[in-house]
């Protein structure tokens with residue numbers, strides 16, 4: 001018998017399921033399953049990629065200096081305390097690898113992002129799920145879920161797939177109440193969709209136990225390029241850099257992200273268009289008898305009577321060429337997560353759900 005076996009925890013990982021991108025036999029589908037920006041990347045980002053194409057034989061920057069400085073300038077941060085990753089997924093992975101191992105606990109909330117569990121297990125640590133209160137992060141439940149073994153606490157704010165968020169005072173209370181060996185990770189994948197919100201940057205500045213992660217995959221429309229970043233205390237960033245591959249980001253990815261973050265006018269347009277269409281979509285669904293919590297992100301979590309109705313609606317939408325996201329894997333079997341698309345897509349998905357609720361099957 002072979003003695004070749006993976007590290008503990010790895011076989012317990014449930015594979016991440018991405019949003020579907022096609023339906024067999026249906027053409028011209030509208031993909032509203034992965035929270036992508038319906039307007040795509042900024043034209044400046046596309047141009048920046050075209051400019052680096054003839055340099056593909058060159059290794060990229062190892063320290064991501066130009067991108068870190070661009071991020072620091074635009075957000076008013078210290079470039080020395082920024083780390084860039086292959087999506088924020090990689091930064092989450094670094095955090096788990098560096099700070100959690102066998103015997104350690106990684107706390108995440110009931111309807112939290114799947115990667116927290118996956119990365120915790122990959123590091124050999126034990127993910128610990130704590131309840132939310134009506135699909136909202138519950139600080140008291142998180143604090144009650146912490147032990148002397150807790151090394152990391154992940155919350156997404158706004159959260160995916162609920163779309164809800166908690167205020168700065170609550171986040172601060174959480175950071176203040178954690179056991180001394182625990183690091184709070186504020187996942188700000190959707191921070192850009194909240195007008196005037198810094199994703200927790202100020203809290204990172206004020207404390208030694210908070211790290212913020214951000215991504216270019218959502219508002220910036222660069223999911224395919226895989227760029228994310230983290231901001232934390234210098235000591236933490238130094239630790240993460242030791243396990244980061246020297247060439248983790250490709251030259252086109254770096255160029256695209258740098259141009260994207262500097263195109264603040266494009267960001268502003270996408271943010272305001274998302275806010276307008278998100279309100280419209282939530283209200284249209286409500287009129288069809290499909291409620292949702294007030295979303296702070298670029299999707300709406302549509303709630304149905306039960307799992308059967310949610311699944312039937314999903315199948316009906318697919319038949320009509322509309323792909324949304326089932327979230328049973330996130331403990332929300334009676335809900336569907338619908339990305340806020342462009343105006344035509346929002347109208348189409350609302351209209352089709354209306355037909356479904358009116359009895360069409």
Ligand SMILES: *Cc1c(COP(=O)(O)O)cnc(C)c1O
Nearest residue numbers: 087088089113160189215217228
């Ligand atoms: C999409 C998402 C991410 C980031 O994904 P990357 O593409 O790896 O940057 C992180 N956290 C949450 C909650 C997300 O929804």
